[in-house]
Amino acid sequence: MNIVIMGCGRVGARLASLLDEDGHKITVLDNDTYSFRRLPPSFSGTALYGNGTDEESLKKAGIEEADVFVALTQGDNRNVMSCQIAKHIFKVPRVVCRVYDPLREEMYNALGLETISPTKVFAQLLREQIEGQE
Amino acid sequence: MGYYLLKALLSEGHEVLAIEKDARVCKTITDELGGVCFRGDGCEAATLAEVGTGRADMFVAVTGDDEDNLVACQVAKHKHNVPRTIARIRNPRNAALFKKLGVDVTVNTTDLIIEAIEHEVPTHAVTQLLTLDEKGMVIVDVKISSESSTVGKMVKDLSLPKESKLALIIPNEGSVHVPVAHTTLQIGDQIIAITPSEYKEELTAALSG
Numbered sequence: 001m002n003i004v005i006m007g008c009g010r011v012g013a014r015l016a017s018l019l020d021e022d023g024h025k026i027t028v029l030d031n032d033t034y035s036f037r038r039l040p041p042s043f044s045g046t047a048l049y050g051n052g053t054d055e056e057s058l059k060k061a062g063i064e065e066a067d068v069f070v071a072l073t074q075g076d077n078r079n080v081m082s083c084q085i086a087k088h089i090f091k092v093p094r095v096v097c098r099v100y101d102p103l104r105e106e107m108y109n110a111l112g113l114e115t116i117s118p119t120k121v122f123a124q125l126l127r128e129q130i131e132g133q134e
Numbered sequence: 135m136g137y138y139l140l141k142a143l144l145s146e147g148h149e150v151l152a153i154e155k156d157a158r159v160c161k162t163i164t165d166e167l168g169g170v171c172f173r174g175d176g177c178e179a180a181t182l183a184e185v186g187t188g189r190a191d192m193f194v195a196v197t198g199d200d201e202d203n204l205v206a207c208q209v210a211k212h213k214h215n216v217p218r219t220i221a222r223i224r225n226p227r228n229a230a231l232f233k234k235l236g237v238d239v240t241v242n243t244t245d246l247i248i249e250a251i252e253h254e255v256p257t258h259a260v261t262q263l264l265t266l267d268e269k270g271m272v273i274v275d276v277k278i279s280s281e282s283s284t285v286g287k288m289v290k291d292l293s294l295p296k297e298s299k300l301a302l303i304i305p306n307e308g309s310v311h312v313p314v315a316h317t318t319l320q321i322g323d324q325i326i327a328i329t330p331s332e333y334k335e336e337l338t339a340a341l342s343g
Binding site: 053054055075076077078080081084085088089101103104107110111 | 177178179180199200201202204205208209212213225227231234235
Protein backbone atom coordinates (compact mmCIF):
# COMPACT_ATOMS: atom_id res chain seq x y z
CA MET A 1 0.00 0.00 0.00
CA ASN A 2 0.90 3.64 -0.49
CA ILE A 3 0.94 5.23 2.95
CA VAL A 4 1.49 8.88 3.87
CA ILE A 5 2.30 9.59 7.51
CA MET A 6 2.19 13.15 8.80
CA GLY A 7 4.41 13.74 11.83
CA CYS A 8 7.75 12.05 12.39
CA GLY A 9 7.74 11.97 16.17
CA ARG A 10 8.28 8.81 18.20
CA VAL A 11 5.06 7.21 17.07
CA GLY A 12 5.24 8.46 13.49
CA ALA A 13 8.82 7.29 13.00
CA ARG A 14 8.15 3.93 14.58
CA LEU A 15 5.01 3.33 12.56
CA ALA A 16 6.84 4.36 9.39
CA SER A 17 9.64 1.91 10.00
CA LEU A 18 7.27 -0.95 10.92
CA LEU A 19 5.17 -0.44 7.79
CA ASP A 20 8.34 -0.04 5.73
CA GLU A 21 9.56 -3.42 6.99
CA ASP A 22 6.24 -4.90 5.93
CA GLY A 23 6.96 -3.77 2.39
CA HIS A 24 4.64 -0.76 2.06
CA LYS A 25 5.58 2.41 0.23
CA ILE A 26 5.92 5.05 2.93
CA THR A 27 6.20 8.84 2.81
CA VAL A 28 6.73 10.64 6.11
CA LEU A 29 5.98 14.34 6.26
CA ASP A 30 7.24 16.66 8.99
CA ASN A 31 7.71 20.41 9.27
CA ASP A 32 11.01 19.90 11.08
CA THR A 33 13.67 17.95 9.20
CA TYR A 34 15.45 17.28 12.51
CA SER A 35 12.61 14.84 13.31
CA PHE A 36 13.79 12.53 10.54
CA ARG A 37 16.75 11.49 12.74
CA ARG A 38 14.27 9.15 14.41
CA LEU A 39 13.95 7.05 11.26
CA PRO A 40 16.26 3.99 11.28
CA PRO A 41 19.08 3.82 8.70
CA SER A 42 17.31 0.85 7.13
CA PHE A 43 14.24 2.97 6.29
CA SER A 44 13.65 2.75 2.55
CA GLY A 45 10.73 5.16 2.26
CA THR A 46 10.68 8.92 1.65
CA ALA A 47 11.09 11.59 4.31
CA LEU A 48 9.74 14.92 3.15
CA TYR A 49 9.80 18.39 4.68
CA GLY A 50 6.37 19.96 4.64
CA ASN A 51 3.25 21.08 6.43
CA GLY A 52 0.42 18.57 6.31
CA THR A 53 -2.29 21.20 6.57
CA ASP A 54 -1.14 22.62 3.23
CA GLU A 55 -2.59 21.06 0.10
CA GLU A 56 0.58 21.66 -1.91
CA SER A 57 2.75 19.84 0.62
CA LEU A 58 0.31 16.96 0.70
CA LYS A 59 0.40 16.72 -3.09
CA LYS A 60 4.19 16.62 -3.02
CA ALA A 61 3.95 13.80 -0.49
CA GLY A 62 1.90 11.87 -3.03
CA ILE A 63 -1.45 12.09 -1.29
CA GLU A 64 -3.24 11.73 -4.61
CA GLU A 65 -1.96 8.18 -4.98
CA ALA A 66 -2.16 7.28 -1.28
CA ASP A 67 -4.25 4.39 -0.01
CA VAL A 68 -3.83 5.42 3.61
CA PHE A 69 -3.17 8.72 5.37
CA VAL A 70 -2.23 8.86 9.05
CA ALA A 71 -1.93 12.11 11.05
CA LEU A 72 0.37 11.92 14.05
CA THR A 73 1.56 15.42 14.87
CA GLN A 74 1.47 16.80 18.41
CA GLY A 75 -1.44 19.07 17.55
CA ASP A 76 -4.94 17.62 17.60
CA ASN A 77 -6.21 20.44 15.45
CA ARG A 78 -3.51 20.03 12.85
CA ASN A 79 -4.26 16.31 12.69
CA VAL A 80 -7.96 16.88 12.36
CA MET A 81 -7.52 19.51 9.66
CA SER A 82 -5.09 17.52 7.55
CA CYS A 83 -7.24 14.39 7.84
CA GLN A 84 -10.27 16.30 6.64
CA ILE A 85 -8.24 17.58 3.68
CA ALA A 86 -7.09 14.02 2.92
CA LYS A 87 -10.59 12.64 3.19
CA HIS A 88 -12.71 15.36 1.62
CA ILE A 89 -10.37 16.98 -0.91
CA PHE A 90 -8.10 14.12 -1.96
CA LYS A 91 -10.57 11.30 -1.28
CA VAL A 92 -7.94 9.07 0.32
CA PRO A 93 -9.67 5.71 0.89
CA ARG A 94 -8.50 5.34 4.49
CA VAL A 95 -7.66 8.20 6.84
CA VAL A 96 -6.60 7.67 10.44
CA CYS A 97 -6.38 10.57 12.87
CA ARG A 98 -4.78 10.80 16.28
CA VAL A 99 -6.70 13.09 18.62
CA TYR A 100 -5.49 13.32 22.22
CA ASP A 101 -8.57 15.12 23.51
CA PRO A 102 -11.26 12.44 24.04
CA LEU A 103 -14.13 14.91 23.55
CA ARG A 104 -12.82 16.15 20.22
CA GLU A 105 -12.03 12.59 19.27
CA GLU A 106 -15.63 11.52 19.83
CA MET A 107 -16.97 14.45 17.90
CA TYR A 108 -14.82 13.88 14.82
CA ASN A 109 -15.52 10.20 15.02
CA ALA A 110 -19.23 10.99 14.92
CA LEU A 111 -18.52 13.21 11.90
CA GLY A 112 -17.07 10.23 10.07
CA LEU A 113 -13.32 10.40 10.67
CA GLU A 114 -11.48 7.29 11.80
CA THR A 115 -9.99 8.57 15.04
CA ILE A 116 -7.86 7.18 17.84
CA SER A 117 -7.47 8.89 21.21
CA PRO A 118 -4.21 7.71 22.82
CA THR A 119 -5.45 9.30 26.04
CA LYS A 120 -8.45 6.99 26.19
CA VAL A 121 -6.60 3.93 24.95
CA PHE A 122 -3.67 4.34 27.31
CA ALA A 123 -5.79 5.08 30.37
CA GLN A 124 -7.84 1.99 29.64
CA LEU A 125 -4.69 -0.07 29.18
CA LEU A 126 -3.28 1.13 32.49
CA ARG A 127 -6.54 0.39 34.25
CA GLU A 128 -6.54 -3.16 32.96
CA GLN A 129 -2.92 -3.66 33.88
CA ILE A 130 -3.43 -2.33 37.42
CA GLU A 131 -6.73 -4.07 38.10
CA GLY A 132 -5.56 -7.28 36.45
CA GLN A 133 -2.69 -7.63 38.89
CA GLU A 134 -4.66 -7.13 42.08
CA MET B 135 -7.26 40.90 17.05
CA GLY B 136 -9.90 39.33 19.28
CA TYR B 137 -9.47 42.24 21.70
CA TYR B 138 -10.43 44.88 19.16
CA LEU B 139 -13.29 42.79 17.85
CA LEU B 140 -14.53 42.28 21.39
CA LYS B 141 -14.46 46.02 22.05
CA ALA B 142 -16.24 46.83 18.81
CA LEU B 143 -19.00 44.27 19.38
CA LEU B 144 -19.48 45.30 23.00
CA SER B 145 -19.86 48.93 21.99
CA GLU B 146 -22.63 47.89 19.61
CA GLY B 147 -24.47 46.46 22.58
CA HIS B 148 -24.04 42.75 21.93
CA GLU B 149 -23.51 40.15 24.62
CA VAL B 150 -19.99 38.96 23.87
CA LEU B 151 -17.57 36.61 25.57
CA ALA B 152 -13.95 36.07 24.57
CA ILE B 153 -12.14 32.79 25.16
CA GLU B 154 -8.41 33.21 25.60
CA LYS B 155 -5.71 30.68 26.47
CA ASP B 156 -3.15 33.16 27.75
CA ALA B 157 -3.82 34.09 31.39
CA ARG B 158 -2.07 37.46 31.08
CA VAL B 159 -4.03 38.52 28.02
CA CYS B 160 -7.21 37.39 29.72
CA LYS B 161 -6.40 39.44 32.83
CA THR B 162 -5.68 42.56 30.79
CA ILE B 163 -9.06 42.24 29.09
CA THR B 164 -10.90 41.58 32.33
CA ASP B 165 -9.19 44.53 34.05
CA GLU B 166 -10.14 46.84 31.24
CA LEU B 167 -13.50 45.61 30.03
CA GLY B 168 -14.93 43.61 32.93
CA GLY B 169 -15.97 39.97 33.01
CA VAL B 170 -16.04 39.40 29.27
CA CYS B 171 -13.07 37.04 29.00
CA PHE B 172 -12.91 33.38 29.91
CA ARG B 173 -9.56 31.70 30.24
CA GLY B 174 -9.47 28.43 28.35
CA ASP B 175 -8.91 26.59 25.10
CA GLY B 176 -11.66 27.47 22.64
CA CYS B 177 -11.09 24.25 20.71
CA GLU B 178 -12.13 22.11 23.64
CA ALA B 179 -15.71 21.03 23.64
CA ALA B 180 -15.69 21.15 27.45
CA THR B 181 -14.61 24.80 27.52
CA LEU B 182 -17.23 25.74 24.97
CA ALA B 183 -19.89 23.94 26.99
CA GLU B 184 -18.82 25.70 30.18
CA VAL B 185 -19.20 29.17 28.68
CA GLY B 186 -22.65 28.41 27.30
CA THR B 187 -21.77 28.30 23.60
CA GLY B 188 -25.12 26.65 22.95
CA ARG B 189 -26.79 30.03 23.54
CA ALA B 190 -24.61 31.86 21.05
CA ASP B 191 -26.01 33.21 17.79
CA MET B 192 -22.56 33.51 16.35
CA PHE B 193 -19.14 31.99 17.01
CA VAL B 194 -16.03 33.76 15.75
CA ALA B 195 -12.52 32.22 15.74
CA VAL B 196 -9.73 34.72 15.15
CA THR B 197 -6.55 33.08 16.45
CA GLY B 198 -3.47 33.20 14.24
CA ASP B 199 -3.65 29.49 13.46
CA ASP B 200 -5.98 28.30 10.74
CA GLU B 201 -6.29 24.78 12.11
CA ASP B 202 -7.32 26.06 15.54
CA ASN B 203 -9.93 28.33 14.01
CA LEU B 204 -11.30 25.49 11.90
CA VAL B 205 -11.62 23.09 14.81
CA ALA B 206 -13.12 25.71 17.16
CA CYS B 207 -15.76 26.54 14.55
CA GLN B 208 -16.51 22.88 13.89
CA VAL B 209 -16.90 22.14 17.60
CA ALA B 210 -19.16 25.18 18.00
CA LYS B 211 -21.23 24.11 15.02
CA HIS B 212 -21.50 20.36 15.52
CA LYS B 213 -21.40 20.08 19.28
CA HIS B 214 -23.22 23.25 20.27
CA ASN B 215 -25.37 23.97 17.21
CA VAL B 216 -24.22 27.56 16.81
CA PRO B 217 -26.07 28.78 13.69
CA ARG B 218 -23.28 30.97 12.30
CA THR B 219 -19.54 30.40 12.51
CA ILE B 220 -16.85 32.74 11.25
CA ALA B 221 -13.17 31.86 10.94
CA ARG B 222 -10.16 34.01 10.30
CA ILE B 223 -7.75 32.37 7.86
CA ARG B 224 -4.18 33.15 6.94
CA ASN B 225 -3.66 30.69 4.10
CA PRO B 226 -5.90 31.98 1.29
CA ARG B 227 -6.32 28.44 -0.02
CA ASN B 228 -8.21 27.47 3.09
CA ALA B 229 -11.28 29.52 2.17
CA ALA B 230 -12.77 26.81 -0.04
CA LEU B 231 -11.76 24.03 2.34
CA PHE B 232 -13.32 25.66 5.39
CA LYS B 233 -16.53 26.28 3.50
CA LYS B 234 -16.64 22.65 2.48
CA LEU B 235 -16.09 21.62 6.08
CA GLY B 236 -19.03 23.64 7.33
CA VAL B 237 -17.59 27.00 8.41
CA ASP B 238 -20.12 29.61 7.30
CA VAL B 239 -17.83 32.56 6.68
CA THR B 240 -14.08 32.93 6.33
CA VAL B 241 -12.17 36.18 6.55
CA ASN B 242 -8.88 36.00 4.76
CA THR B 243 -6.64 38.48 6.53
CA THR B 244 -3.64 37.81 4.29
CA ASP B 245 -5.48 38.78 1.11
CA LEU B 246 -7.06 41.79 2.82
CA ILE B 247 -3.67 43.13 3.85
CA ILE B 248 -2.11 42.38 0.46
CA GLU B 249 -5.00 44.10 -1.32
CA ALA B 250 -4.73 47.13 0.93
CA ILE B 251 -1.00 47.45 0.28
CA GLU B 252 -1.31 46.79 -3.46
CA HIS B 253 -3.96 49.49 -3.64
CA GLU B 254 -1.24 51.96 -2.66
CA VAL B 255 1.07 50.82 -5.46
CA PRO B 256 0.40 53.31 -8.29
CA THR B 257 0.78 50.81 -11.12
CA HIS B 258 -1.58 48.29 -9.59
CA ALA B 259 -4.81 48.39 -11.58
CA VAL B 260 -7.32 46.47 -9.51
CA THR B 261 -8.30 46.26 -5.85
CA GLN B 262 -10.88 43.86 -4.58
CA LEU B 263 -13.20 45.74 -2.28
CA LEU B 264 -15.69 43.11 -1.24
CA THR B 265 -16.43 39.44 -1.83
CA LEU B 266 -20.05 38.35 -2.00
CA ASP B 267 -19.37 34.71 -1.24
CA GLU B 268 -22.88 33.39 -1.61
CA LYS B 269 -23.33 35.01 -5.01
CA GLY B 270 -19.80 34.27 -6.21
CA MET B 271 -19.35 37.95 -7.08
CA VAL B 272 -16.69 40.47 -6.19
CA ILE B 273 -16.78 44.24 -6.09
CA VAL B 274 -13.59 45.75 -7.44
CA ASP B 275 -11.99 49.14 -7.88
CA VAL B 276 -10.17 49.44 -11.21
CA LYS B 277 -7.86 52.37 -11.87
CA ILE B 278 -7.52 53.83 -15.35
CA SER B 279 -3.91 54.87 -15.92
CA SER B 280 -2.30 56.87 -18.71
CA GLU B 281 -1.17 53.57 -20.21
CA SER B 282 -4.65 52.08 -20.37
CA SER B 283 -5.81 51.57 -23.96
CA THR B 284 -9.33 52.42 -22.86
CA VAL B 285 -8.66 56.09 -22.15
CA GLY B 286 -11.14 58.12 -24.20
CA LYS B 287 -13.31 55.09 -24.98
CA MET B 288 -17.02 55.08 -24.28
CA VAL B 289 -18.52 52.58 -21.87
CA LYS B 290 -20.67 51.09 -24.67
CA ASP B 291 -17.52 50.24 -26.66
CA LEU B 292 -15.88 48.26 -23.88
CA SER B 293 -16.05 44.49 -24.12
CA LEU B 294 -16.92 43.60 -20.56
CA PRO B 295 -17.15 40.00 -19.45
CA LYS B 296 -20.56 38.43 -18.85
CA GLU B 297 -22.52 39.51 -15.78
CA SER B 298 -20.08 42.35 -15.11
CA LYS B 299 -21.52 45.76 -14.39
CA LEU B 300 -19.94 49.14 -13.85
CA ALA B 301 -21.48 50.79 -10.83
CA LEU B 302 -19.67 54.07 -10.25
CA ILE B 303 -16.89 56.22 -11.62
CA ILE B 304 -14.79 58.24 -9.22
CA PRO B 305 -12.87 60.66 -11.41
CA ASN B 306 -9.59 62.32 -10.52
CA GLU B 307 -11.39 65.66 -10.50
CA GLY B 308 -15.07 66.42 -10.42
CA SER B 309 -17.90 64.51 -8.87
CA VAL B 310 -18.68 60.84 -8.64
CA HIS B 311 -21.05 59.67 -11.36
CA VAL B 312 -22.89 56.57 -12.50
CA PRO B 313 -21.53 55.44 -15.87
CA VAL B 314 -23.92 55.34 -18.83
CA ALA B 315 -23.36 54.10 -22.40
CA HIS B 316 -21.80 57.37 -23.55
CA THR B 317 -19.56 58.02 -20.56
CA THR B 318 -15.92 58.22 -21.67
CA LEU B 319 -13.11 56.89 -19.53
CA GLN B 320 -10.48 59.36 -18.39
CA ILE B 321 -7.01 58.99 -16.96
CA GLY B 322 -7.24 58.72 -13.19
CA ASP B 323 -10.79 57.36 -13.13
CA GLN B 324 -11.49 54.79 -10.50
CA ILE B 325 -14.24 52.47 -11.60
CA ILE B 326 -16.23 50.56 -9.05
CA ALA B 327 -17.56 47.43 -10.73
CA ILE B 328 -19.18 44.16 -9.82
CA THR B 329 -18.25 40.91 -11.53
CA PRO B 330 -18.33 37.13 -11.04
CA SER B 331 -15.11 36.34 -9.18
CA GLU B 332 -13.77 34.19 -12.05
CA TYR B 333 -13.95 37.19 -14.44
CA LYS B 334 -12.04 39.59 -12.20
CA GLU B 335 -8.89 39.50 -14.35
CA GLU B 336 -10.86 39.75 -17.60
CA LEU B 337 -12.78 42.73 -16.33
CA THR B 338 -9.57 44.43 -15.25
CA ALA B 339 -8.08 43.83 -18.70
CA ALA B 340 -11.23 45.13 -20.43
CA LEU B 341 -11.18 48.30 -18.36
CA SER B 342 -7.55 49.22 -17.98
CA GLY B 343 -5.64 46.93 -20.33
